[in-house]
Amino acid sequence: MSVGFRVYLKRNLPPKELVEAFRFIPASNISDCMGRLSGMGSEIRLMTRPTEGNMVGAALTVKARPGDNLLLHKALNMVMPGDIVVLSNEGDRSQSLMGAIMATFAKSRGVAGFVLDGPIRDIGYIYDLGVPVYAAGTTPAGPWKEGPGEINVPVSCGGNVINPGDIIVGDLDGVIVIPREDAPSLLESVRLFKENDEKKLEAAEKGTAQRDWVDKSLLAKGCEIIDDICR
Numbered sequence: 001m002s003v004g005f006r007v008y009l010k011r012n013l014p015p016k017e018l019v020e021a022f023r024f025i026p027a028s029n030i031s032d033c034m035g036r037l038s039g040m041g042s043e044i045r046l047m048t049r050p051t052e053g054n055m056v057g058a059a060l061t062v063k064a065r066p067g068d069n070l071l072l073h074k075a076l077n078m079v080m081p082g083d084i085v086v087l088s089n090e091g092d093r094s095q096s097l098m099g100a101i102m103a104t105f106a107k108s109r110g111v112a113g114f115v116l117d118g119p120i121r122d123i124g125y126i127y128d129l130g131v132p133v134y135a136a137g138t139t140p141a142g143p144w145k146e147g148p149g150e151i152n153v154p155v156s157c158g159g160n161v162i163n164p165g166d167i168i169v170g171d172l173d174g175v176i177v178i179p180r181e182d183a184p185s186l187l188e189s190v191r192l193f194k195e196n197d198e199k200k201l202e203a204a205e206k207g208t209a210q211r212d213w214v215d216k217s218l219l220a221k222g223c224e225i226i227d228d229i230c231r
Helices: 016-020 027-032 070-078 100-108 180-206 213-220
Strands: 005-007 055-064 083-088 113-116 133-135 149-151 155-157 160-162 167-171 174-178
Touching (some): 055 070, 055 155, 070 083, 070 100, 160 174, 174 180
Parallel strands (some): 055 083, 083 113, 113 133
């Protein structure tokens, strides 16, 4: 087996209705229900016009050599409707990994979005294409097409490990990775959290939010609160 230069054609995929259930749940709510540890770093940000609802889909993972997109081209030939292509670029920022032609082809295949640990180009075109793209910036410098690389293996992107078939959720705040096997139980928790969060927001708007927990927390941690002027 050619470790480092191989393509797995099959993945374990989550049910489509389970993926779709995360469409209108804020990424921040999901993060809070996952110990606040599953959000990608802020360098991976939305580069395209926001759409109604979240970007949601199953991860098709690509492990690429820095500045090289040969395996990304192969992944686009494999894309199925509802897939989100997640590419690990080892943090390289020197070369764009995708432009207008690739993004347009992926749209014709039904791609649900992209999460790229590197830059893109042709942003003026891609911005309004209707396909969510999260990336680390833009540059006109194009990529090489030499390989090696891998498809449908575990990758690291934005400080998270992503396995093929994991559920990817993206909104204006950024991207969340939901392990496929955790998604059913997480969904129940997230729905309840979202409901409670909406109640807190309503209280904040009305000025009735309960804030006494702040002083209680400070005192429990040993903070001294002094009713006097600092001298």
